[in-house]
Amino acid sequence: MKVKSAEFVKSSSKNEECPKDVHPEYAFIGRSNVGKSSLINMLTDRKSLAKTSGTPGKTQLINHFVIDNNWHIVDLPGFGYAKVSKGERKGFQKLITDFLLFRKSLITVFLLVDSRHPPQKIDLEFMRWLGENAIPFSIVFTKIDKLTSNEWNKNLTKYKKKLLLEWEALPPIFSTSSTGKVGQPELLAYIYKLNETIPRSW
Ligand code: GTP
Ligand code: MG
Numbered sequence: 001m002k003v004k005s006a007e008f009v010k011s012s013s014k015n016e017e018c019p020k021d022v023h024p025e026y027a028f029i030g031r032s033n034v035g036k037s038s039l040i041n042m043l044t045d046r047k048s049l050a051k052t053s054g055t056p057g058k059t060q061l062i063n064h065f066v067i068d069n070n071w072h073i074v075d076l077p078g079f080g081y082a083k084v085s086k087g088e089r090k091g092f093q094k095l096i097t098d099f100l101l102f103r104k105s106l107i108t109v110f111l112l113v114d115s116r117h118p119p120q121k122i123d124l125e126f127m128r129w130l131g132e133n134a135i136p137f138s139i140v141f142t143k144i145d146k147l148t149s150n151e152w153n154k155n156l157t158k159y160k161k162k163l164l165l166e167w168e169a170l171p172p173i174f175s176t177s178s179t180g181k182v183g184q185p186e187l188l189a190y191i192y193k194l195n196e197t198i199p200r201s202w
Contacts, residue, residue: 021202026107027110030078040065049065062099074099079096119163
């Protein structure tokens with residue numbers, strides 16, 4: 001399973017500017033610097049489809065990419081980056097929540113979480129918000145190449161335990177590394193399966 005074509009469509013600063021919602025969409029979101037843009041490049045086998053950077057806060061707009069002329073990837077701004085001003089943070093927040101609440105073609109959200117850290121309040125709160133608003137999501141752990149498999153198994157077990165304190169069932173979980181190309185087939189298979197099964201009648 002490989003992506004044949006992947007093109008940047010546009011950057012939007014609000015819902016009204018987004019491309020026509022003709023394709024099923026998959027949004028990638030997470031704390032700044034978690035590796036969203038890198039993951040999008042890894043998924044699509046492109047080096048620089050989405051701009052990556054060592055400087056957090058690079059992605060500040062809603063970025064749409066069209067894949068195989070059939071589905072959309074959406075790179076959303078990183079949330080929770082402390083160094084943007086409070087006003088700016090509110091702006092991001094509204095941009096993100098409006099998109100997630102009102103975009104009809106949105107199929108699911110991939111919440112990216114750094115595999116090295118214990119569960120962070122901001123991620124747990126965001127999952128709660130998604131649940132309250134009935135927005136389906138998966139968790140995509142990133143940068144697992146930075147841990148030994150033993151360390152990663154321990155972290156993952158702890159993370160699941162924490163989730164099960166407030167969730168009846170776990171969401172789909174993916175373990176990935178963009179540098180190591182880990183998790184690409186699993187994520188693509190999941191997306192393709194959803195693409196096949198959803199009626200395009202939003
Ligand atoms: P913003 O758009 O700024 O919110 O960041 P982002 O979430 O898009 O992160 P980005 O993909 O730009 O990656 C941030 C940094 O992490 C870059 O220096 C990447 O090279 C690095 N990085 C991303 N994914 C991985 C990974 O799987 N493994 C390793 N080792 N580094 C990674
Ligand atoms: Mg980015």
